[in-house]
Amino acid sequence: xxxxxxxxxxFTAPMDxxxxxxxxxxxxxxxxxxxDGFRGQGIRDKRGVHLLSRNGKDFSKKFPQVCAxxxxxxxxxxxxxxKLVPSRxxxxxxxxxxxxxxx
Numbered sequence: 001x002x003x004x005x006x007x008x009x010x011f012t013a014p015m016d017x018x019x020x021x022x023x024x025x026x027x028x029x030x031x032x033x034x035x036d037g038f039r040g041q042g043i044r045d046k047r048g049v050h051l052l053s054r055n056g057k058d059f060s061k062k063f064p065q066v067c068a069x070x071x072x073x074x075x076x077x078x079x080x081x082x083k084l085v086p087s088r089x090x091x092x093x094x095x096x097x098x099x100x101x102x103x
Contacts, residue, residue, distance in 0.1 A: 007043045007050040014039055014054050014081055037085035042066070044074035 023031070039054040040063075049067040051060040060067050063084060074080065 007047065008045050009043050009077065009079060011041065011043075011052055011056045012079070012081075013056070014041065037083045040066075040082060040084045042070045042074065042078075042080045042082075044070060044076060044078045046076060049074075 023029075038059070040059070041052045041054075043050040043052065049060065049071045050058060051063055051067055051070070053059050066084060070080070
């Protein structure tokens with residue numbers, strides 16, 4: 001995996017979902033709405049904030065507002081993993097998720 005940032009904190013590849021033939025039919029399972037977006041890892045170190053794709057490529061320049069917010073919110077030495085969903089893309093008419101490439 002190619003890493004394209006100079007962060008002192010190592011990149012950790014995200015865990016992929018495991019495909020299954022059917023959903024579990026038991027209590028204790030919770031499901032969430034699938035929104036289209038970009039899987040990302042935010043790293044806050046003494047050099048600043050690094051926003052990496054699921055493959056470890058730096059895409060901080062694509063999301064400067066996210067980097068600025070992470071710099072304010074995260075203490076030094078923090079790594080967060082999540083999905084970046086552009087707000088205009090999250091839900092369309094009738095609450096239906098909209099694919100990012102349609103935004």
